[in-house]
Amino acid sequence: MSANVISARKIKKDYQDNGIVVHAVRGIDLDISEGEFTAIVGPSGSGKTTFLNVLSGLDTPTEGEVVLNGQKISEMSGRELSDFRRDNIGFIFQAYNLIPVLTVTENVEYVMLLQGIGREERQKKVIRLLKELDIEEYADRFPPQLSGGQQQRVAIARAMVSRPTLVLADEPTANLDSRTSGDLLDMMRELNERTGMTFLFSTHDQLVMERARRLIVLKDGRIDSDKTRS
Amino acid sequence: MWLYMKMAWRNVLRNKRRTLIAALAIGIGLGSMIFTDALIIGMKKGMIQSVTDTFLGDAQIHRQNYRETRENDLLVHRPAEVLARLAGDSRVRDFSPRVISAGMISSPANVSAVVVYGVDPAKERDLSEVDEYLQQGRYLEAGERGLIMGRHLADTLEVALGERVVISLSKPESGDIVQQLFKITGVFKMPVEELEKGTVFVPLTLVQEMLGIDDRYHEIAVKFRDPAYAYSEDETDFTREYTTNQNEAVNWPELVPQMKMVLELSNLSLGIMGIIIFGVVVFGLINTLFMSLYERMFEFGVIRAIGTRAGGVRRLVMLEAAALGIISILLGMAMGFLLTLVVTKTGIDYRGIEFAGSTFTKMLYPVMEWRQYILHPLMIFGFTLLVSIYPAVHAGRMKVADALRRSL
Numbered sequence: 017m018s019a020n021v022i023s024a025r026k027i028k029k030d031y032q033d034n035g036i037v038v039h040a041v042r043g044i045d046l047d048i049s050e051g052e053f054t055a056i057v058g059p060s061g062s063g064k065t066t067f068l069n070v071l072s073g074l075d076t077p078t079e080g081e082v083v084l085n086g087q088k089i090s091e092m093s094g095r096e097l098s099d100f101r102r103d104n105i106g107f108i109f110q111a112y113n114l115i116p117v118l119t120v121t122e123n124v125e126y127v128m129l130l131q132g133i134g135r136e137e138r139q140k141k142v143i144r145l146l147k148e149l150d151i152e153e154y155a156d157r158f159p160p161q162l163s164g165g166q167q168q169r170v171a172i173a174r175a176m177v178s179r180p181t182l183v184l185a186d187e188p189t190a191n192l193d194s195r196t197s198g199d200l201l202d203m204m205r206e207l208n209e210r211t212g213m214t215f216l217f218s219t220h221d222q223l224v225m226e227r228a229r230r231l232i233v234l235k236d237g238r239i240d241s242d243k244t245r246s
Numbered sequence: 247m248w249l250y251m252k253m254a255w256r257n258v259l260r261n262k263r264r265t266l267i268a269a270l271a272i273g274i275g276l277g278s279m280i281f282t283d284a285l286i287i288g289m290k291k292g293m294i295q296s297v298t299d300t301f302l303g304d305a306q307i308h309r310q311n312y313r314e315t316r317e318n319d320l321l322v323h324r325p326a327e328v329l330a331r332l333a334g335d336s337r338v339r340d341f342s343p344r345v346i347s348a349g350m351i352s353s354p355a356n357v358s359a360v361v362v363y364g365v366d367p368a369k370e371r372d373l374s375e376v377d378e379y380l381q382q383g384r385y386l387e388a389g390e391r392g393l394i395m396g397r398h399l400a401d402t403l404e405v406a407l408g409e410r411v412v413i414s415l416s417k418p419e420s421g422d423i424v425q426q427l428f429k430i431t432g433v434f435k436m437p438v439e440e441l442e443k444g445t446v447f448v449p450l451t452l453v454q455e456m457l458g459i460d461d462r463y464h465e466i467a468v469k470f471r472d473p474a475y476a477y478s479e480d481e482t483d484f485t486r487e488y489t490t491n492q493n494e495a496v497n498w499p500e501l502v503p504q505m506k507m508v509l510e511l512s513n514l515s516l517g518i519m520g521i522i523i524f525g526v527v528v529f530g531l532i533n534t535l536f537m538s539l540y541e542r543m544f545e546f547g548v549i550r551a552i553g554t555r556a557g558g559v560r561r562l563v564m565l566e567a568a569a570l571g572i573i574s575i576l577l578g579m580a581m582g583f584l585l586t587l588v589v590t591k592t593g594i595d596y597r598g599i600e601f602a603g604s605t606f607t608k609m610l611y612p613v614m615e616w617r618q619y620i621l622h623p624l625m626i627f628g629f630t631l632l633v634s635i636y637p638a639v640h641a642g643r644m645k646v647a648d649a650l651r652r653s654l
Contacts, residue, residue, distance in 0.1 A: 061323070066647075068645075069647040069650070072551075074551055074647045074650065075645070075646070075647035093556075094556060095555055095556070095557075098550065098553055098554065098555040098556070099553065099555070101551065101552065101553045102552065102553020102554075103553070106552075107548075107551050107552055109548065109650075111544075113544065113545070113548040115253065115255035115549065116545070117252075117253055117257050117258070117260060117544065118252075118253065118256075122249075122252075126249070126549075126552065127552055128553075129249050130553050130554060130558070131553075147269055148488045174552070
């Protein structure tokens, strides 16, 4: 049996919205094993993004504990958390969210620059990945000069370039047409199979649900169902 | 660091219009600071010149206590030695010995109290500008029993050019009254009220004769070659060296202490102006940085999420402020330089305007100094970095999840 990449226990997250306390996550226990291709689904307001933020250490839970790659993230300082995310988690956001003032190459090598990896190694990795994702010809372009699908490919490249153990994708196909979405999802699944990286999606896109091997349904901040496909 | 520098520079150029507006606001502040500084230096120079060039001189030598008491018998000690020393002093451009005595001047129509200046016509012409203010007639000639007086005094005495007046003086040693008849050879109109209303100039030797003080003087006025030395507001080595043998040498700040106060006030004005400009810079910059920050909240959230430390975000914001500062400084220096250059050519006509008891006699020209293009920009740059600490800390403290939830 594969080791757990994520182990979340009794996660609760409340936040204030205009003075009203919102119970976004109401006590979730979850284990995600290495190499999984999992989707957390549910309607808007079901707590998907909040839960993902807590799992990745972007937000702190009101109650409960998250262990990522065997490390309790609640015990980490802000600086340690930043370094931990840099080295262990790749993020793919809904609106691509590339750094608009950096070229495709610079965006992809950004994390490696933070890691202090040398120029030669960076370039080698970036070129290989851009080739793999079929965006090599856009290497010197800036994000606003690319289509949505091309930008999301760059975002995938940025998320995967440092070989993180976990890739978190928050509504990665929300702004894409179904054909581009399908292509990207197939590509991510292929990468998951080939590299063994764990993928965790938050989505309500049918295309993602169709491709996920494990489907966790959230409803009102709780897990409503958790099914694994054979 | 190179990555952050690259990002900061590109971010600043990203919203060109906003950057240009902010840079113009800061640049105008710097430019006006540079120009005001140059103008104040020019104004100070003009004020000092108005006082020292007209008649006072850059420095004066008297017998000790003469300035306080104005007693007739306090004459410059060993005058020949002093004059010889001045003649050989490379710092000195011109000097003019003077005999000064309070007396009465009478015409057939009226009588008035006056200060009589016995001056060496040739030396005085080089040192002061009395000759340049003659409205009628001509300047004094050595040995001639002539006299020049102000327009105001001539009107009081109801006399005209070529008419005669009698001057009465008291001898220093005996106190005897001596009188002499003088012909009015010239009438001047000067911007210095004191000279215009109650002063007459006569050839030196005639006054010395009347007072019985051959080859002795009450005052020796001095003009220096180097303007910077002349305009120095501090005590100079000249005054120290010539304050000896019962004589005292004083420079213009001591002769007209009110002028020194006015100049100090000018420095204060520049300081206040600086504070106002820095205030504008501070708020302009904070506003720009925060606008840019809130506009890119999501972006900051993303770069924090993918592993940038809070310190990296702080550095990025500060580098953006620095980049904005550099653009603003270049603009400000160009604006300040051009404005100062134009006014240096055209000048500002303040002639005849009285300010703090002194009347400007010359056109006002701003004075450019390297300091204005080094010190002020450096101060603006330092201030920019200082001011950016607040938004930088704010950006570093943002909660990543909150930032990712917010986008404009």
